[in-house]
Amino acid sequence: MPITPCPWNSEVETMKKVVILGCENSHADTFLKLIQTGNYPEIEVVGVYSDDRAAAEKLNAAFGVAVMDRYDQAVGQVDGVMVTARHGDNHLKYAAPYIPSGVPMFMDKPVTVKEAEAVAMMEAMKAAGVRVTGGSSCRHIAEVETLKAEHEAGTGGKTLGGFVRAPISLKNDYGDFYFYAEHLVDILMEIYGWHPESVTAFQKGEKITVVFHYPDYDVTGLYVDGNYTYYAARHSEEGIHGEILDVTGASPCFRLEFEAFYDLLLGGEQKVKYEDFIAPVFAMNAICRSLESGKTEKLTEYEVK
Template sequence: MFRVGMLGTENSHALAFAKEICFKEEYKDFRITAFYALEKAPSEAIIEKCDISGAVIVDDPLDMIDMVDCVIVTNRHGKYHESCALPFIEKGKPAFIDKPFTIDPAEARNILRTAKEKHVPITGGSGCKYSPQILELKKMVEDDAFGKIYSGVMNFPASTESEYGGLYFYASHLVEMTLAVYGMDMKAVSAFINNGHITAIAHYDKYDITMQFAASKKYISVIYSENDVDVRYLDMSGIFTTEFDHFVKMVRTGKSPLSEEELLMPVLVMNAIEKSIEQKKTVKIDR
């Protein structure tokens, strides 16, 4: 039996993951034993909605160290992710860290360095990179199915005004989808705001990809290539199931589904987007 600690339960993602644990037969070897959030009400709501018995709500994350075998960190604000996850990683406990992985590149590197030193598997970030269309496009780009790619466009909402870390709260979704499809070798970004709308151009060696952080209700990918113009809507309905299954397999096998680069790069790209908006110029990705 794997005992799970959930930290940052004020996020709706926490309830989605709790439902996976509590209501799916294939995860019967997982059990939530402890909760933590800045307020107790969200944890109490999850306990009630998922009919969880025997779990405790702690006042400090460290209070659950000996109660859990792994943790799911879902705080809305990424500024809490390092402080919540690190003590558990240092004790050898696998961790899922929700988007944004962190809001600070130094914190992200510290988590990754500690996990490597302790030989602890970690995963996390946005579940949007597991959209079926994103996974298909990723393979098509890797297989050179489009031939020469001229450019591409993808959209997902984000705002610099969010109380939960500004740009970082939602930008990770689009950034991670872009990195998943076009690769981790993004060189720089040029970002600006027009009429409250953020546009960021991701510069690769072979092409530029436009990330539209538009407050639209549908999500779409467009790829302009020598072979075709590929247009498809992006389905996000099953991403929590896929993302949680990756976490379960990681805990069971001790092998992370994501590389260090896949966890770090979204933080570096968001940091560059933020700087580009502030400085009004193209900013290189600080590797």
């Protein structure tokens, strides 16, 4: 059954129709506010869906967007899909019906929880020509991009190591560790590279320390449960450059991650390789294996065919 579009932006002649699936996440609210500003006049949100129908109805009351009865209700009717579900186990499920149409997609963190689902999703997207963006909004923080550029340029000499701190939520209804873990992993991988060889992780109370082992250096990550401080630093031969990261509601990182999807809608090219896009899933799983084994764990090798 066709769905009724929202009442704003619909006067533009060539619209890009979009659905938001898994709208219980605050990111759905943030993206709808951005679209409603009128700065993205080509986008028309034609429906929202959540297993928690009350969450979708809240967005209907606030923004006038239609509530979908099924997540696959808009297949064949849209030009783009945003998956913002809190639980990564829902991401492939929500995306799968739309992948054959080849429309661009935004996939929120965590991309998936299971490694096999991550590969299956990317292989299906690659075969269908789906261009994808997403992950953690923290990748788009200006200080993260600066540290990445300094690492790649060898500013201050070669990289000797680094440190990243981010929050974690260890007990929740959305996959426990996996719900928030990708923020730290995405920051770290954006700066130092998508494919560390192995990780060593241990927990003390509300804190989890992870050492990411790259071929020529190690980078330490510190998760703190319920503490919302973000920080990143790079150690070079000549010194240390570190910054507290702004991940408040006023941070432009949310707008920038949305604009990465907007660019795909308008025909832009995918910025991250399929293999790299799902690399955080393999890091998170390796961290969990290391916490369980008490040993250093290699990241699972994989290929997107």
